[in-house]
Amino acid sequence: QKEVEQNSGPLSVPEGAIASLNCTYSDRGSQSFFWYRQYSGKSPELIMFIYSNGDKEDGRFTAQLNKASQYVSLLIRDSQPSDSATYLCAGEGGYQKVTFGIGTKLQVIP
């Protein structure tokens, strides 16, 4: 079992809709979780991080963490075609090692 699980997608949403990206993790010792965005052929770039249960909002992005359910999500409001990318969920576990999921490919349809 991989430590961080994501559906590879693609997830298709119309422009202006809310995109919901989900991730589960197996290591209960993981304290912090991150969402990175990776455009095709480019390197990952950090969007948000979260370490407390609940929601964290930053502009059009909201990260949600539920440690009891070992579940992390990212909501993107008012999705734009420029949001089309692969979204990588990652968790920080032992020895401060970051483990990435396989990423969910998001397609925003104009």
Added chain:
Amino acid sequence: DTGVSQDPRHKITKRGQNVTFRCDPISEHNRLYWYRQTLGQGPEFLTYFQNEAQLEKSRLLSDRFSAERPKGSFSTLEIQRTEQGDSAMYLCASSFPDRVHEQYFGPGTRLTVT
């Protein structure tokens, strides 16, 4: 450019050859990470350094892989006796030690083993 740089950007080599990649982190960052990414997968952790000390190394990393960061600045990743399964994008990232979540990635070195 003050971001993370990697050299070369592309490397094609024949099976059995040795290859070496270089990473120059953001100068203020004393944490440096190496990842490997294949198509359709997320970055896979290989190893990381704090200054010149290698603090963690993936169990998945075979003895053919070695990394160094001799002066706590740039790092090199060497793969000996390359195999076709080593073909991947090799990513380097850097961060401050107390901001592990905020890793800045370089453009990567794409390795093709023929």
